[in-house]
Amino acid sequence: MKFTLSWLKEHLDTQATVDEVVEAMTMAGLEVEHVENPAAKLAAFSVAKIVEAVQHPNADRLRVCQVDTRDGRKEIVCGAPNARPGLTTIYAPLGAYVPGSGITLEARPVRGVVSNGMLCSASELETAEESDGIMELPDALAVGTSAAEALGLEAVIDFEVTPNRPDWLGVVGIARDLAAAGLGTLKDTSVAPVKGGFPCPVAIRLDAPEACPIFSGRLIRGVKNGPSPAWLQQKLISVGLRPINTLVDITNLISYDRARPLHVYDRAKLVGDVIVARLGAGRDASAPAHTDAPTPAEHRDEQLIALDGKTYDLTSEMSVIADAGGERPVGLGGVMGGESTGCSEETTEVFLESAWFDPIRTAQTGRTTGITSDAQYRFARGVDPGFVVDGLELATRLILDLCGGEASEVVVAGAAPSAPGP
Incomplete structure (x- = not known):
């Protein structure tokens, strides 16, 4: 996990230096691996x-x-x-x-x-x-x-997150612990809801609440996608992420800022008006989950071409997001979205997802598929189930601020579990 001092100070009122932050993190039990100084790399410029x-x-x-x-x-x-x-x-x-x-x-x-x-x-x-x-x-x-x-380039603090502290996978969680350690005062982290201007035309159905007990979403229409502003690109680059476009960059920002993975679909590419969270069509989970070669039809189970361009077999142990009445897979829940509904610079209408996926099932999906996305890494360790709707609202506000558009009312299926799981 990486962050900069200025990013930390967005949530922590402190005058601490980088060295003081590192010392406080060490005292709090966080193992700082490295402090990267970009000034050294660009000293000649x-x-x-x-x-x-x-x-x-x-x-x-x-x-x-x-x-x-x-x-x-x-x-x-x-x-x-x-x-x-x-x-x-x-x-x-x-x-x-x-x-x-x-x-x-x-x-x-x-x-x-x-x-x-x-x-x-x-x-x-x-x-x-x-x-x-x-x-x-x-x-x-x-x-x-x-x-x-x-x-305005800064030193980047890189530290190892222990499995029992998934809250450290967001800068807010780090700020909260440092405030408790006396390094400063935690700023208000509450999220104001965005009032929807029209009913959401996309419904949500949970067919496997044991895998996905809560799923929230909303439609945002009239957005203008493209390269994200320089401040957002630099923020992502500083922690090792590659900027893609404004919509995707916003979801990546919130993943690192609040430890809240999100996903955004191009509404024009979704089939039908119902998003279904279910399990994959069965197959022996011990078999290889992705292949670059076509599989004979008589041996082929349900598959998904993910955003990484690879084809994955979907087993009955996996959380799957589907459209077309639940028939067509468009994502591996908590792991990676599908190529067929990804956003591009031509995207003008999006469906924004904020859900909670079972950590054990998500960890197993990562092992089976070999996918180690930022979302999978966080869900496998346990994401705060109480921040599902707030995460959606935060992403909505950023999308409206940076891409324009109008948001629908929020739709929620299911309820948050009482604890984030092991």
Whole structure:
């Protein structure tokens, strides 16, 4: 489990330093494995300002830039479409290792003009998954400011979570324990409900309450999906997650922030108006659960192509989410969603899921399939059953804030168990 000090301070009112947090965590029984300092990785990179950018004499898509850097003025060849005079950006000197491209910079001619360094994109610094051009920073930043300081990069605390403390799989749980240890005061973690604007057109049915005793959901229409904002991407990247799109990134954020896994379906890809939580169609659980080769029809049981692109056999021990009146599997409950209903940048209407899945069954599904997703890891250890609807409300608010749209009323099937299980 990883987190940053600023993320912790969203839930804990404290003036503690990273070292003080690590010491308090150790005293509370948390085994800190590593503190990663991004400033060390990006020590060679600093703020620079483009003074002049002219067309490269031998290439239509390249510019020759005069750049003020902490090493003085440098001539740098740049292919980014946004390279222009006055732009404040990040400079890498000769000899620097660029983590996103895996190269060490050397002085070499680019179509006949020697480039004495590099102007960097966010993806080249590994602070974002994708970039359209070189970084654009506030003009107020002084030339020579370290990249880590300019980008607000922080130390990342990485620690081992013991099996008996699943609450430590969310930053709020860590903040709660540190507050109890006297390191600060826990901030209000309550979640305000979002009033639905229309009845939810999707119903929920529980056919196997022993596997999924509570399932909540709601429809959100009129959303605009796409790359998530920079603050969200950086937050996920800091803990080792790859940004995908805003809808998925929101669910991943809440998983790490509140130890509450969620799933979001593209409503246009769902068949029918009923989501069913049931068990898989039977098969000997000792047989291999996924294969890259087709199986003869006479030996094939129920299968799911998951979001990882693999095909999994669904056994009678597994929690399965299905549409089409319960006939078509669209997810492995508590483990991974299906490829057929995944969200893309074209998604405009989503069904948001927040449920609770039996830990023992989820752990067994992980062993059978070989899937070790963040959701499976958390559900197998025991997720707080009392935060099912609150988790849905929190995700709803973030989706409305970042993607727009209108939310339906919440639908809930079943009831939360009294304890999260072993």
